[in-house]
Amino acid sequence: MENNTILDITCLNKTYKQGHEEIRVLENLDFVIRRGEFVSIVGPSGSGKSTLLNIIGLLDNDYDGKVRLFGRNMEKTDEEKKAALRLAHLGFVFQFDSLLPEFTVHENIEMPAMLLAHSVKKNVAEPGIAAPEKKAAPSADELLKRFNLEEISSKFPMEISGGEKQRSAMMRALRNGPELLIADEPTGNLDPANSELIMKDLRRTADSGTAVLMVTHNDKAAFEADRVLRMENGKLVKLK
Template sequence: MDKTVEICGLSKAYTQGHEQILVLDDLDFHISRGEFVSIVGPSGSGKSTLLNLVGLLDDAYSGEIRLFGRRMEDLDEAQKAVLRLKSIGFVFQFDSLLPEFTVLENIELPARLLKNAGTADGLELLRRFGLEEIAQKFPMDISGGEKQRAAMLRALRNSPALLIADEPTGNLDRHNSGVILDDLKSASGLGAAVLMVTHNEEAARRADRVLRMTAGKLEIIK
């Protein structure tokens, strides 16, 4: 069986003064291709810490992280940078579009950084998600929901095998949250493994599987 993400015995601690604070405590889980997994849990329980490790934004941990069948410990910084650009998409709570570029230019950025861009071009992505009318607009001229969707399309631009979303609906109303969740579902339908953190239990339940993080431990709740 395909395992896009395989986590085995993953732990992480921060040092505070003389104390070691265990933030992730011996986690095991996996995500397959096309699977949409959400994580819920209280503030400070370690959700973002986990996403940052899985997304290769942080590499201080013990245990094993395998992405696409490869052990991340075996890769050097340059190899990890390529993997982040080619194979991993990120969406955060606050959109991060560059204000001096149009929506389409923003979405094209990850492809420009890669010689071998993914299959779909930015305009095709905007069409597929029903957003072609905002292609030439600047971020300041579109709504918060549209910005978040544009940031998501940028994350999808290089057809990542793994899409990581940290509270992607945290800043949106119910309607726009629903739209973003539909988009994430579509992304998993296109074959990406999707890993989302959310505070919203209703949003979480839209995923195929739901995990709850409590004090650095994960339990399956759906």
Template sequence: MDQENIIYMKDVVKSYKMGNNELVVLKEVSLQVKRGEFVAVLGPSGSGKSTLMNIIGCIDVVNSGEYRLSGQNIDAKSEDELSAIRNREIGFVFQKFNLLPKYTAIHNVQMPLLLRGLDRKTAYEKAKYVLEKVGLGDRIDHKPLELSGGQQQRVSIARALVGDPNILLADEPTGALDSQTGKEIMDMFLQLNQQGNTIVIITHDEEIAQKAKRIIHVKDGNIYQ
């Protein structure tokens, strides 16, 4: 395997039992993403792109084939190991932000570090630094409902970045935002990529996908590059 490939999939099949039937969602998919790339996975609803995202993000595992993340064979990992890999290797950004409403921006951002066992003071300082990096240094003590949609997504991005993950994995990151705010968020992803972050965006929006450096099309469980 090429050492530069942070994501390496070969002949990946994923299916689900539907009563007596088996629904094949991914059909012998092969995919490589190199460290430092900015890739969009583009496809309509039902194409298999969300299943592909779940496998990349170690939320789900393959039925057959091979998936390696940062050189690690993911197929052989236990649930606890997968959870640790998600926390350490991947920064997730969600369409609906998935912030804890009762907690301030800085508490939301430092949460992954506290889950790793980092001491509270160090976690706070690191969270503060990352919130400043995404332009929210003056909003650290605001709760999600006190922030605009774009600001909430910036908090979500800061939370994804705070653990220094190998990959930022964003699922429809502009889906809940107006077009202007969505453009600002995509510009932020471009800046983060220029700083060396590997970014994979899942989207059904061709205009959003065009912002990435490479587009992977998903249709009927197959991928086309």
């Protein structure tokens, strides 16, 4: 394994059981993500893109094949440790806004840092263990400044626009300085102007050394990535 490899998947197979039938979604899929690269995945609805992201995000264990994060075999890693790895090294942005409504934008962004501090205190996490050069974690204030959104810091989610919500979710995903940001249709719910802002944020994130893995329905957005893959018959086919 190259030492700039973040995630390394070999021969991944995933089937869903529905009654007596088996739906084969991922078939002998291989995939590597390296430090700081910007990768997008396109493909028809139902082709298995979210299924793959859930496995990469350590949210789904029910598969065959090898998934290694920083060279560590995830099959042999227990749930508590995986939760800690997720918190320290992975960031998530979903299509629909997932901010906690009772908390301000600032508090929402700080949440992962509080959870991480807690898991370190409980002595379950060894956040630095797997990542040789853990990225520095920016504070909520630093992120708000970087995103030019300081004025929404003390607002509640219901008081801000859809674009601002999505960009807040992205700041929250970046709070612990993840090595990999996973975004499942991050612009799926946004108008073109806000989509463009999100794409700029994703590009800046990749340029700062955090790898970005984005699933999108928008071909124009997809081709702004460095590498573009298409989910086809359970495998990833290179388009760019």
